[in-house]
Amino acid sequence: MRLENKIGPLRQKLKTTGFTHSKPLDGQRVSDANKVKSVVFCEYLIASKDTLDDVIFSNECNNQLNQNKSCNYQPKESHVTVMANPKHPLKIYMWAAIGNRGASTIRLFEGFMDSEIYTNVILRDTGAIHRGNVW
Secondary structure: OOOHHHHHHHHHHHOOOOOOEEOOOOOOOOOOOHHHHHOOOOOOOHHOOOOOOOEEEEEEEOOOOOOOOOOOEEOOOOOOOEEEEEOOOOOOEEEEEEEOOOOOOOOOEEEOHHHHHHHHHHHHHHHOOOOOOOO
């Protein structure tokens, strides 16, 4: 017997027992520590009067390698579950920048971008951390 044939009776049983199903909503997770670091960095840029002339565009994107779907079952009267998830689940990240001195190399990495990856893998390896170097 195929799985599709079993889904119908399951949904009917859930409906008769007063349950419904829904996908969890994603809520971007921003920690207090990251908020403080962002404010400190922005204050540094303002104090040093950095105009960011050497950065025209910097971006990252990600590719999901598989379809990870989840479904929650709850009573009809209850609220939809909101799960604290990072903005992008575990995926392959790609990062690149274009500046006055040309384009950076494209960097690929797994996991989540944190300060160590950004500083060591992206800024140092691409030379972006040293303003005098060409990317």
